[in-house]
Amino acid sequence: xxxxxxxxxxxxxxxxxxxxxxxxxxxxxxxxxxxxxxxxxxxxxxxxxxxxxxxxxxxxxxxxxxxxxxxxxxxxxxxxxxxxxxxxxxxxxxxxxxxxxxxxxxxxxxxxxxxxxxxxxxxxxxxxxxxxxxxxxxxxxxxxxxxxxxxxxxxxxxxxxxxxxxxxxxxxxxxxxxxxxxxxxxxxxxxxxxxxxxxxxxxxxxxxxxxxxxxxxxxxxxxxxxxxxxxxxxxxxxxxxxxxxxxxxxxxxxxxxxxxxxxxxxxxxxxxxxxxxxxxxxxxxxxxxxxxxxxxxxxxxxxxxxxxxxxxxxxxxxxxxxxxxxxxxxxxxxxxxxxxxxxxxxxxxxxxxxxxxxxxxxxxxxxxxxxxxxxxxxxxxxxxxxxxxxxxxxxxxxxxxxxxxxxxxxxxxxxxxxxxxxxxxxxxxxxxxxxxxxxxxxxxxxxxxxxxxxxxxxxxxxxxxxxxxxxxxxxxxxxxxxxxxxxxxxxxxxxxxxxxxxxxxxxxxxxxxxxxxxxxxxxxxxxxxxxxxxxxxxxxxxxxxxxxxxxxxxxxxxxxxxxxxxxxxxxxxxxxxxxxxxxxxxxxxxxxxxxxxxxxxxxxxxxxxxxxxxxxxxxxxxxxxxxxxxxxxxxxxxxxxxxxxxxxxxxxxx
Numbered sequence: 001x002x003x004x005x006x007x008x009x010x011x012x013x014x015x016x017x018x019x020x021x022x023x024x025x026x027x028x029x030x031x032x033x034x035x036x037x038x039x040x041x042x043x044x045x046x047x048x049x050x051x052x053x054x055x056x057x058x059x060x061x062x063x064x065x066x067x068x069x070x071x072x073x074x075x076x077x078x079x080x081x082x083x084x085x086x087x088x089x090x091x092x093x094x095x096x097x098x099x100x101x102x103x104x105x106x107x108x109x110x111x112x113x114x115x116x117x118x119x120x121x122x123x124x125x126x127x128x129x130x131x132x133x134x135x136x137x138x139x140x141x142x143x144x145x146x147x148x149x150x151x152x153x154x155x156x157x158x159x160x161x162x163x164x165x166x167x168x169x170x171x172x173x174x175x176x177x178x179x180x181x182x183x184x185x186x187x188x189x190x191x192x193x194x195x196x197x198x199x200x201x202x203x204x205x206x207x208x209x210x211x212x213x214x215x216x217x218x219x220x221x222x223x224x225x226x227x228x229x230x231x232x233x234x235x236x237x238x239x240x241x242x243x244x245x246x247x248x249x250x251x252x253x254x255x256x257x258x259x260x261x262x263x264x265x266x267x268x269x270x271x272x273x274x275x276x277x278x279x280x281x282x283x284x285x286x287x288x289x290x291x292x293x294x295x296x297x298x299x300x301x302x303x304x305x306x307x308x309x310x311x312x313x314x315x316x317x318x319x320x321x322x323x324x325x326x327x328x329x330x331x332x333x334x335x336x337x338x339x340x341x342x343x344x345x346x347x348x349x350x351x352x353x354x355x356x357x358x359x360x361x362x363x364x365x366x367x368x369x370x371x372x373x374x375x376x377x378x379x380x381x382x383x384x385x386x387x388x389x390x391x392x393x394x395x396x397x398x399x400x401x402x403x404x405x406x407x408x409x410x411x412x413x414x415x416x417x418x419x420x421x422x423x424x425x426x427x428x429x430x431x432x433x434x435x436x437x438x439x440x441x442x443x444x445x446x447x448x449x450x451x452x453x454x455x456x457x458x459x460x461x462x463x464x465x466x467x468x469x470x471x472x473x474x475x476x477x478x479x480x481x482x483x484x485x486x487x488x489x490x491x492x493x494x495x496x497x498x499x500x501x502x503x504x505x506x507x508x509x510x511x512x513x514x515x516x517x518x519x520x521x522x523x524x525x526x527x528x529x530x531x532x533x534x535x536x537x538x539x540x541x542x543x544x545x546x547x548x549x550x551x552x553x554x555x556x557x558x559x560x561x562x563x564x565x566x567x568x569x570x571x572x573x574x575x576x577x578x579x580x581x582x583x584x585x586x587x588x589x590x591x592x593x594x595x596x597x598x599x600x601x602x603x604x605x606x607x608x609x610x611x612x613x614x615x616x617x618x619x620x621x622x623x624x625x626x627x628x629x630x631x632x633x634x635x636x637x638x639x640x641x642x643x644x645x646x647x648x649x650x651x652x653x654x
Contacts, residue, residue: 021082022064022079024083052248070097085223089146104239106261107223117192118216139153144170149174156214156216190216245261273361280543280544289652300644304626309646312335318641319357319359322345369381375395378392378393408496417434448468463476463477483524486526534562549564636651
């Protein structure tokens, strides 16, 4: 007993010696910062969350509630480990104070949404019925740091195309506009959508004295941010806990949240082929879909729907062709309304199968975007301005023969390197300095395939994995040295699909060799004999997606669900003409989303033991869509490429 007591005391003292975890709360709906006049609104109990974290972490949690980061820093006289607050407010204050922060999770509201909006309110008896009726009248916006009541409100007014510009004033606080409205100083005010009921409850507004005229576009709501002082181990533990609250009803009630916090993918968006890590995963896939997706906006396009878009909360980039089909055209669009921010256009005229439209998804990393055309034109641009930083052409620079279906493999980011595959004997795989385009290394090998490369630690070794025309391989990212080569039993695979990492193993699926799972030796080399295989699922272009322990893909008029824990056994198979051509599959949140070339959008329960879609929609109606373009998903929005347009659609919420 004495020995065990000593161990306990040592543990207790070690944790006591650790500094408390400092958390600043700037959420205006938290109990200390809000008017708690309405049951269930504006009474978020972050103290309950703090108690939970303190218990599971074995460390004290210090919560500091302030309306601004300035005031919080003055109180604690130190840099906090974490900040919880409205995205725009925290971003604005931290930038002004030169404090580095990064969002790692988003709080869902009572509806499950991670976004919110501002609302234009007018007096109940005001004759205005739409935003255009505010032409020439006074409107009070929220403070400049309040995105939903300032920037988003300006966007809404611009879209309304007022005959005469409204006279805009800026309030000093979120409720300034409402008070000015009741005093007759302005015709309309923009306030957060959650505010009017609270103002009525706190008797700052009379009941039924105002009404909502219009709503602004959505912006991100409350997020959890980390700072540089929080060590990575602590961040990981906190993130695990706060994103695991969905089954703790008492904490969900305390936080006035449907699901608690949800993870935010790196770089806040869908910025690569198949999203983060090229895995085809979207954490925000809905559990259910409405009868129809709400169209936020759509923008006309001209070229065939081949390459997919990338997007974040501010912009979406879509590859296209000009009207004559002789130039590649890449557009960067504003996500609020689909208006064009910049474009890149250059000559790209040559006949090839399946059109000469770009087929590689753009890749975005740390302020730069990499755009690849079907004829081998590669451009690096600044994302904010569209300025070209550097450019090259695969075939002019390295020689070689243009592929029948064009250059399709999107570049791969590996630290400061950009990996491309010209596919010529002396330059089969090439590493460029991603900022300058300067050659770092090149390695000999086979002609290029159409598949995307991936990077991961496999068999204890970090390596680039992907296909060339003849085989699958692994390469050392530092030197380009080929580590291993795998030639499948059956030849003549087109090698279009992307390899998937599953539990340190490699899942492959091609049209002549079916689906199989390979393990790695401790030296990082692939074991040629698969651990398990299923020859039935043999896709030519559809890259599989993994949800839980199941793999999903389509091929030649069939969709399959395979069990990765049971020798890749077929759980179910469904025949349907919509699966005959190309399909894109996305997994996440226990669901599988299928976007078919025919224009069908399906939502499936990944855990179901039969094909029984939860919903089947046709976002572009009954027109022939013929879209091979992979969707991009950011939050509750999905960006879909139709026959002559790109559409921004919403799964749920606002």
